[in-house]
Amino acid sequence: MGAIEFDGVAKRYGPVHAVRDLTMRVPEGEFLTILGPSGSGKTTILSLVAGLVPPTGGRILIAGRDVTNLEPQQRRIGLVFQSYALFPHLDVFRNVAFPLAVRGRPRSEIADKVAAALARVRLDGFARRKPQQLSGGQQQRVALARAFVFEPDILLLDEPLGALDRKLREEVQVELKALQRDLGITTLLVTHDQEEALSLSDRIIVLDHGAMQQVGTPDEVYRRPANRFVAGFLGLANLLEGRVEAGRGLRLPTGELVACATQGLAEGSPATAVVRPERVRLLPETAGEGIAARVRQDVYLGHLRRWHLDSDAGPELIAAAADGVGQAAIGDRVRVAWAPEDVWLLPEEARGAAA
Ligand SMILES: Nc1ncnc2c1ncn2[C@@H]1O[C@H](COP(=O)(O)OP(=O)(O)OP(=O)(O)O)[C@@H](O)[C@H]1O
Numbered sequence: 001m002g003a004i005e006f007d008g009v010a011k012r013y014g015p016v017h018a019v020r021d022l023t024m025r026v027p028e029g030e031f032l033t034i035l036g037p038s039g040s041g042k043t044t045i046l047s048l049v050a051g052l053v054p055p056t057g058g059r060i061l062i063a064g065r066d067v068t069n070l071e072p073q074q075r076r077i078g079l080v081f082q083s084y085a086l087f088p089h090l091d092v093f094r095n096v097a098f099p100l101a102v103r104g105r106p107r108s109e110i111a112d113k114v115a116a117a118l119a120r121v122r123l124d125g126f127a128r129r130k131p132q133q134l135s136g137g138q139q140q141r142v143a144l145a146r147a148f149v150f151e152p153d154i155l156l157l158d159e160p161l162g163a164l165d166r167k168l169r170e171e172v173q174v175e176l177k178a179l180q181r182d183l184g185i186t187t188l189l190v191t192h193d194q195e196e197a198l199s200l201s202d203r204i205i206v207l208d209h210g211a212m213q214q215v216g217t218p219d220e221v222y223r224r225p226a227n228r229f230v231a232g233f234l235g236l237a238n239l240l241e242g243r244v245e246a247g248r249g250l251r252l253p254t255g256e257l258v259a260c261a262t263q264g265l266a267e268g269s270p271a272t273a274v275v276r277p278e279r280v281r282l283l284p285e286t287a288g289e290g291i292a293a294r295v296r297q298d299v300y301l302g303h304l305r306r307w308h309l310d311s312d313a314g315p316e317l318i319a320a321a322a323d324g325v326g327q328a329a330i331g332d333r334v335r336v337a338w339a340p341e342d343v344w345l346l347p348e349e350a351r352g353a354a355a
Pocket residue numbers: 013016017018036037038039040041042043044045192
């Protein structure tokens with residue numbers, strides 16, 4: 001078991017900064033998800049922890065030990081990559097036994113540990129099958145069993161559920177979370193699925209172009225994003241620009257006041273209000289509060305309905321509610337409102353590297 005410390009870690013490939021000056025601590029037993037768009041450096045961070053590539057700057061410590069110059073096999077790390085790459089000629093038992101066999105463990109121990117690992121991923125009875133005789137989700141669970149069977153200090157998972165359909169993915173997510181909690185293994189999971197990140201993680205780090213934009217609990221990064229990039233990457237966000245009226249809220253250029261806590265921002269300073277669509281209420285046109293708007297589009301999502309609105313305050317606004325809760329048809333004139341505590345203000349300097 002071990003905490004991971006990144007101390008100014010950087011990785012450059014020629015002119016490309018794959019990872020920039022990463023400093024953070026992942027406490028022992030934490031489930032940390034690395035979230036970011038394609039090319040943002042997610043896989044590179046896992047490869048650096050695993051020792052598959054050397055950093056061009058900084059140090060990595062595992063359980064307090066500097067591993068920066070250690071070979072991968074000296075690091076006690078279990079790995080699952082997106083293409084789960086089981087050995088096709090070996091049956092499930094021998095696939096899972098592999099990390100124990102290369103470590104020269106005795107046969108009886110191997111038999112016990114493989115059986116326990118297969119039970120853990122609910123694949124007892126599959127030991128003699130070959131990978132091609134398994135479904136995608138079953139193969140993925142074999143890959144997971146192979147990654148933790150030798151009791152590694154750290155589990156690195158690079159989009160391990162990427163190949164699964166939504167239903168299976170949600171099932172394996174639940175299993176993965178339970179497994180990680182029971183084993184207490186420090187885990188880094190890479191995904192670009194924001195729901196997966198929000199539902200599985202103790203904390204999330206959001207990357208853009210190799211730079212950490214924010215690290216925090218799912219609730220923090222969702223409700224209190226550090227900048228526009230994070231706000232836009234974790235779901236839809238309404239962004240309203242204006243000027244701070246200290247202690248009152250944000251004054252929009254069209255004159256409306258968005259009431260909210262002003263978080264110590266200076267009077268008159270430019271800022272952006274972030275409001276999540278599910279916090280936006282649709283009111284009748286005659287309501288005495290809120291911002292006037294007109295429904296442009298109505299999107300049915302099964303569990304949710306979403307409205308895209310042209311607002312008098314300038315930008316497009318988005319509202320969402322459980323289907324049946326709110327009602328509005330295309331062309332309706334409405335007013336939109338939200339509670340002051342559902343507004344998060346971003347100062348001008350947190351505009352970020354453009355969403
Ligand atoms: N071996 C390499 N040589 C040169 N450049 C590389 C190499 N590996 C990665 N890169 C570059 O480093 C950056 C980060 O790549 P990385 O694979 O970490 O992204 P990622 O966040 O995992 O993306 P994806 O979601 O597409 O898997 C990219 O610009 C990529 O092109």
